[in-house]
Amino acid sequence: MNASAAIPSVLNLRPEAEQAPTSGIVDVFSYGRSKPGIIPLWVGEGDLPTPSFICEAAAQSLAKGETFYTYQRGIPELRQAIARYHEGVYRRAFDPERFFVTSGGMPAMQLAFRMLAGNGDEVLIPTPAWPNFAGAITIAGARPVPVPMAIDEGGWHLDFEGLEKAITPRTRVLVVNSPSNPTGWVASREDLRAALALARRHGLWIVADEIYHRFIHDPALTVDGRSPSFRDVMEADDRIIFVQTFSKNWAMTGWRLGWLEAPPALGQIIENLVQYQTSGTPVFVQRAGVAAIEQGESFLADQIARARQGREIVGRLSETGLVELPPPSGAFYAFLKIKGARNSKDIAFRLIDEANVGLAPGSAFGEAGEGYLRLCYLRKPDDVDEAVRRIGEALPRLVA
Amino acid sequence: MNASAAIPSVLNLRPEAEQAPTSGIVDVFSYGRSKPGIIPLWVGEGDLPTPSFICEAAAQSLAKGETFYTYQRGIPELRQAIARYHEGVYRRAFDPERFFVTSGGMPAMQLAFRMLAGNGDEVLIPTPAWPNFAGAITIAGARPVPVPMAIDEGGWHLDFEGLEKAITPRTRVLVVNSPSNPTGWVASREDLRAALALARRHGLWIVADEIYHRFIHDPALTVDGRSPSFRDVMEADDRIIFVQTFSKNWAMTGWRLGWLEAPPALGQIIENLVQYQTSGTPVFVQRAGVAAIEQGESFLADQIARARQGREIVGRLSETGLVELPPPSGAFYAFLKIKGARNSKDIAFRLIDEANVGLAPGSAFGEAGEGYLRLCYLRKPDDVDEAVRRIGEALPRLVA
Numbered sequence: 001m002n003a004s005a006a007i008p009s010v011l012n013l014r015p016e017a018e019q020a021p022t023s024g025i026v027d028v029f030s031y032g033r034s035k036p037g038i039i040p041l042w043v044g045e046g047d048l049p050t051p052s053f054i055c056e057a058a059a060q061s062l063a064k065g066e067t068f069y070t071y072q073r074g075i076p077e078l079r080q081a082i083a084r085y086h087e088g089v090y091r092r093a094f095d096p097e098r099f100f101v102t103s104g105g106m107p108a109m110q111l112a113f114r115m116l117a118g119n120g121d122e123v124l125i126p127t128p129a130w131p132n133f134a135g136a137i138t139i140a141g142a143r144p145v146p147v148p149m150a151i152d153e154g155g156w157h158l159d160f161e162g163l164e165k166a167i168t169p170r171t172r173v174l175v176v177n178s179p180s181n182p183t184g185w186v187a188s189r190e191d192l193r194a195a196l197a198l199a200r201r202h203g204l205w206i207v208a209d210e211i212y213h214r215f216i217h218d219p220a221l222t223v224d225g226r227s228p229s230f231r232d233v234m235e236a237d238d239r240i241i242f243v244q245t246f247s248k249n250w251a252m253t254g255w256r257l258g259w260l261e262a263p264p265a266l267g268q269i270i271e272n273l274v275q276y277q278t279s280g281t282p283v284f285v286q287r288a289g290v291a292a293i294e295q296g297e298s299f300l301a302d303q304i305a306r307a308r309q310g311r312e313i314v315g316r317l318s319e320t321g322l323v324e325l326p327p328p329s330g331a332f333y334a335f336l337k338i339k340g341a342r343n344s345k346d347i348a349f350r351l352i353d354e355a356n357v358g359l360a361p362g363s364a365f366g367e368a369g370e371g372y373l374r375l376c377y378l379r380k381p382d383d384v385d386e387a388v389r390r391i392g393e394a395l396p397r398l399v400a
Numbered sequence: 401m402n403a404s405a406a407i408p409s410v411l412n413l414r415p416e417a418e419q420a421p422t423s424g425i426v427d428v429f430s431y432g433r434s435k436p437g438i439i440p441l442w443v444g445e446g447d448l449p450t451p452s453f454i455c456e457a458a459a460q461s462l463a464k465g466e467t468f469y470t471y472q473r474g475i476p477e478l479r480q481a482i483a484r485y486h487e488g489v490y491r492r493a494f495d496p497e498r499f500f501v502t503s504g505g506m507p508a509m510q511l512a513f514r515m516l517a518g519n520g521d522e523v524l525i526p527t528p529a530w531p532n533f534a535g536a537i538t539i540a541g542a543r544p545v546p547v548p549m550a551i552d553e554g555g556w557h558l559d560f561e562g563l564e565k566a567i568t569p570r571t572r573v574l575v576v577n578s579p580s581n582p583t584g585w586v587a588s589r590e591d592l593r594a595a596l597a598l599a600r601r602h603g604l605w606i607v608a609d610e611i612y613h614r615f616i617h618d619p620a621l622t623v624d625g626r627s628p629s630f631r632d633v634m635e636a637d638d639r640i641i642f643v644q645t646f647s648k649n650w651a652m653t654g655w656r657l658g659w660l661e662a663p664p665a666l667g668q669i670i671e672n673l674v675q676y677q678t679s680g681t682p683v684f685v686q687r688a689g690v691a692a693i694e695q696g697e698s699f700l701a702d703q704i705a706r707a708r709q710g711r712e713i714v715g716r717l718s719e720t721g722l723v724e725l726p727p728p729s730g731a732f733y734a735f736l737k738i739k740g741a742r743n744s745k746d747i748a749f750r751l752i753d754e755a756n757v758g759l760a761p762g763s764a765f766g767e768a769g770e771g772y773l774r775l776c777y778l779r780k781p782d783d784v785d786e787a788v789r790r791i792g793e794a795l796p797r798l799v800a
Contacts, residue, residue, distance in 0.1 A: 011639065012572075012603070013669065017515040020672040026472070049465030058684075059459040065449030067654045072426070103503060103656065106679040114539060115417040119519045135676040139514060141541060172412075203412070239411065254467040254682050256503065269413065272420040276535040278678065279506040282654050284458075285682070 016141050023131050024345065024364025032352035039379075039387040042348075042358040044181060044333070045253040046306070046378035050288075051299050054250060057291035061284035070283045072274045073267065074101025074259070078286045081293040082259055089213070090231055091224060097264040100271075101286060103278045104256035105211060105245030110136050111260055111273050112241045116173050116205045117142035123173040123207075124166055126158055127366035128335065130181045130209075134366075145171070148368035149185070155326035156185040160194055173205045174198065179212040179227050182365050182374040183335045184328020186221045189228045196233055196240075206230065206240045211248055214300060215307055218329035227330055237263075248332075249300050250292040257281060257289050303378065307332040310377030310384045317388055322395045332378040335362065340399045341371045347398050348373060355394035357387045416541050423531050424745065424764025432752035439779075439787040442748075442758040444581060444733070445653040446706070446778035450688075451699050454650060457691035461684035470683045472674040473667065474501025474659070478686045481693040482659055489613070489626055497664040500671075501686060503678045504656040505611060505645030510536050511660055511673050512641045516573050516605045517542035523573040524566055526558055527766035528735065530581045530609075534766075545571070548768035549585070555726035556585040560594055573605045574598065579612040579627050582765050582774040583735045584728020586621045589628045596633055596640075606630065606640045611648055614700060615707055618729035627730055637663075648732075649700050650692040657681060657689050703778065707732040710777030710784045717788055722795045732778040735762070740799045741771045747798050748773060755794035757787045 029042050073079065076096070083096040102108040113136045117123050121142040125133050126149050134144035147166045150157045163174070176195050178187035187195070199206050208230050216227045223232070230240050245258035262270065274280060314334040317323045324337040336359075341347055344361035351357050351373075362372025377384050429442050473479065476496070483496040502508040513536050517523050521542040525533050526549050534544035547566045550557045563574070576595050578587035587595070599606050608630050616627045623632070630640050645658035662670065674680060714734040717723045724737040736759075741747055744761040751757050751773075762772025777784050 011663075011665070012605075013515050013666075014518045014521075016518055017669055017673060020669065020676060022668065022672050023675055026671075026675065043469055045469055050462075050467035052463075055459075055462040055467070058462060059455075062450075062455040062458060063452075067450040067455070067652065069443055069445055069653045103678055106676065110677060115413050118414045118416055119541060121414075132676060132679075135672070139673060139676050141519060205412075252467065253469050254680075254684075256678055256680070256682055263411075265411070266413075268422060269417055269420065271426075272422050272535070273417060273539060275423055275426065276420060276506065276532060276539050277510060278503055278656055279532075280654075280656070282656055282685070284654075 016139050020135055020139050021131065023135070025131065025360045028345070028348045028352070028358065028361060031349060032358050035352060035356065038352065038356050038358055039383050039390070040358040041376045041379065041387055042360045044376055045247070046251055046303065047380055047383065048251050050251050050255070051296070053295055054252065054288045054291050058284045058288040061287040066283040066287070068283070070280050072271045072280050074099070074281065075283060075286045078289050081290045085293045089226055090229065095264065097267065098261050100260045100262065100267070100274070101281050102258045102260055102274070103281045105243055105247060105258040106132060106136070107277060108243040108245070108258045108260040109133070109207070111270060111277065112207050112243055113137055113140045113142065113173070114273055115266065115269060116207070116241070120170055121172045122168060122170045123175060124163055124171060125175045126163070128182050128362065128369035128372070129175070129177060129365055131364050133175050146366045146368065149183070153326070155329070156180070156183045158187070158191055158195065160198065163198060167202050171202065171204060173207055175207050175209070176230070177209040179215060179330025181212065181331055182333050182360070182362070182369065184331050184333055186216060186218060186227050186329040188221060189232055192228055192230055193233045196230065196238065200238070208240055208242045210242065211245050212331040214249060215304060215332055216330045217308060217311060217327070221329050246289055246292055249303065250296045251303065252288070252292065255285055255288065257285050306380070307378050309381050310379060313381060313384045313388055314375060314377050317392060320392050320395055322399055332376060334375045334377055336373045336375060337371060338373060338395070338399055344370055344373055350398050351391065351394060354397070355390040357390050416539050420535055420539050421531065423535070425531065425760045428745070428748045428752070428758065428761060431749060432758050435752060435756065438752065438756050438758055439783050439790070440758040441776045441779065441787055442760045444776055445647070446651055446703065447780055447783065448651045450651050450655070451696070453695055454652065454688045454691050458684045458688040461687040466683040466687070470680050472671045472680050474499070474681065475683060475686045478689050481690045485693045490629065490631055491624060495664065497667065498661050500660040500662065500667070500674070501681050502658045502660055502674070503681045505643055505647060505658040506532060506536070507677060508643040508645070508658045508660040509533070509607070511670060511677065512607050512643055513537055513540045513542065513573070514673055515666065515669065516607070516641070520570055521572045522568060522570045523575060524563055524571060525575045526563070528582055528762065528769035528772065529575070529577060529765055531764050533575050546766045546768065549583070553726070555729070556580070556583045558587070558591055558595065560598065563598060567602050571602065571604060573607055575607050575609070576630070577609040579615060579730025581612065581731055582733050582760070582762070582769065584731050584733055586616060586618060586627050586729040588621060589632055592628055592630055593633045596630065596638065600638070608640055608642045610642060611645050612731040614649060615704060615732055616730045617708060617711060621729055646689055646692055649703065650696045651703065652688070652692065655685055655688065657685050706780070707778050709781050710779055713781060713784045713788055714775060714777045717792060720792050720795055722799055732776060734775045734777055736773045736775060737771060738773060738795070738799055744770055744773055750798050751791065751794060754797070755790040757790050
């Protein structure tokens with residue numbers, strides 16, 4: 001949906017702003033958010049609030065009076081903690097100077113696209129994809145170019161031929177999101193190597209979204225308890241920017257805390273852009289981030305276990321015969337193909353009305369997602385179970 | 401300073417990013433921030449941490465588990481509180497639908513410029529001006545056009561002829577900041593009427609920064625305890641966007657909480673842009689904002705009194721004979737003209753080294769500010785007094 005329909009042209013706004021799409025997820029969410037008894041599986045967050053040890057770190061910082069302006073790159077303690085986190089997960093050394101604190105994963109991505117793509121540029125996005133990639137690219141004045149992924153019995157695959165064909169002289173960036181929101185696809189090391197080779201060949205930057213890296217369910221794709229990463233295949237001077245967030249690992253969606261990992265040579269530019277974007281992230285929020293990293297591994301382990309339980313339960317929807325669902329290899333979403341579905345948005349609205357379950361319409365993730373619904377299964381098993389029951393009951397009516 | 405000097409061109413970044421200037425305030429701040437005993441008067445914040453009743457509102461919200469994604473326009477309670485705040489200050493009715501919560505004044509401004517100015521557009525800024533206007537305009541791909549204000553014995557004045565001459569077919573926005581950071585200039589109602597007439601005549605938007613509206617020291621310019629506002633002279637359909645912040649009134653600089661006031665017709669576009677900018681502001685931060693508005697008037701009164709005391713003390717610098725300082729009518733800055741000064745940045749660095757006082761160099765506010773220094777006097781009187789003593793002692797050496 002283009003918001004400009006309702007805006008009098010006399011207001012004379014910029015096209016980048018008028019063309020910023022309303023998220024198809026937000027549409028559905030706004031429609032059903034206050035419905036009593038709804039089981040909300042539409043957005044990418046679980047049902048648990050942030051653990052109290054994290055909240056207390058913020059409250060203590062506030063009580064100490066840490067309420068002033070701060071470092072635009074992030075407080076040193078958090079940048080060091082983020083580096084240590086990477087050292088633990090990737091089992092090698094990381095320089096804290098590579099990490100820049102942002103007010104969420106979304107601002108990290110906005111900063112990345114502001115550096116890499118603008119007026120007249122094109123950015124390749126394998127789809128279905130999180131709609132905010134296209135949104136951030138659009139408001140930067142660049143053009144998102146969707147390249148549908150292929151799907152077969154084995155699940156989703158990057159279409160390297162399609163990507164190659166979509167490249168023009170104006171292409172500047174390739175987005176790679178693995179584990180994928182919404183499909184649960186996880187890139188193998190070979191996929192990543194091929195994507196990197198493509199980017200090198202054409203002088204493209206890669207924006208890598210590996211934020212679900214700890215939510216990996218397919219043992220064949222698991223490396224040291226995490227998903228394969230560009231870090232496994234890249235050289236130090238490859239042009240890759242990673243965007244990251246505290247939201248998913250530590251149930252901190254509402255905190256707006258994330259980071260950007262980029263070559264330290266970009267430091268001054270990133271600092272300047274942060275100055276004009278948010279002017280930094282609250283210190284007390286950053287202290288919460290330090291606590292999350294330092295004390296949050298056991299909570300994260302519970303989150304991962306919860307996601308796996310949810311994934312098992314959702315798998316039962318296949319038994320209805322109305323749904324195709326290759327088991328998602330990572331993240332915490334099921335991307336359900338509804339047999340015979342034409343309009344996933346209609347189905348999403350009707351599921352709210354008739355089953356009191358909130359799913360995200362596949363069309364929100366690009367044309368390649370039409371006919372699908374995304375279900376977030378990071379939730380207490382009873383809820384997921386009940387949601388699956390309600391959906392199973394309603395589906396035959398909805399696709400008739 | 402242009403950050404691109406240090407960036408290898410092989411990285412092939414966007415010019416909007418490379419051209420984003422490093423703030424001349426941040427340069428000095430970074431140089432001296434950790435010097436023992438320094439009296440820091442360089443940035444626009446006072447010395448008091450946020451009052452505890454505001455911090456406690458955030459801590460309570462956290463303890464209640466308000467840690468999830470939320471409304472992109474802001475929680476209804478805060479939008480209503482902001483409307484009530486305006487009703488109190490401007491003594492008329494305000495529709496909460498005009499107000500959009502942002503993660504600070506800076507994001508509010510970034511959203512405004514994203515809507516109004518982009519590639520090829522020009523934005524007029526009366527200077528000396530807060531450097532972040534030009535920064536936000538540059539990263540939006542537009543061109544900031546400084547128009548020096550005039551100065552005489554009576555202080556600073558808008559140069560309407562200069563503004564008129566600077567207008568081209570590409571001019572889209574006029575920025576008006578009153579009370580002004582850094583000069584302390586306050587627009588009279590006649591000034592605002594004339595600025596509005598100019599904007600109407602040329603089809604320009606106005607971005608109005610009236611964030612220091614309660615810090616008004618000249619009785620001749622005071623209306624009901626606040627500065628004159630575009631609200632006093634505008635019609636409902638005038639194209640004006642107001643940017644605002646909680647930072648100054650309630651000592652909340654580090655919280656990153658502000659708002660945008662705009663015609664409700666822009667609501668969906670603003671919501672979309674917020675989605676791709678920060679994806680909303682933490683609920684617990686917004687609860688703190690509600691507390692600030694509902695219980696913060698007596699703290700604000702103390703802040704204003706503190707600013708007036710500081711202003712009196714700083715006035716003594718005129719006695720050195722080395723400084724010209726028309727008494728600032730509003731805000732909490734003294735903008736000192738140093739007699740014979742060539743390079744205000746040099747002087748700012750030397751004041752750190754030789755007087756252990758941190759001021760912002762006038763050149764950070766545009767060429768029109770060269771030869772000046774900005775001093776933030778919202779600080780406990782003893783500190784301001786000692787800073788004035790140290791500056792008075794060092795100045796004769798520095799301008800020799």
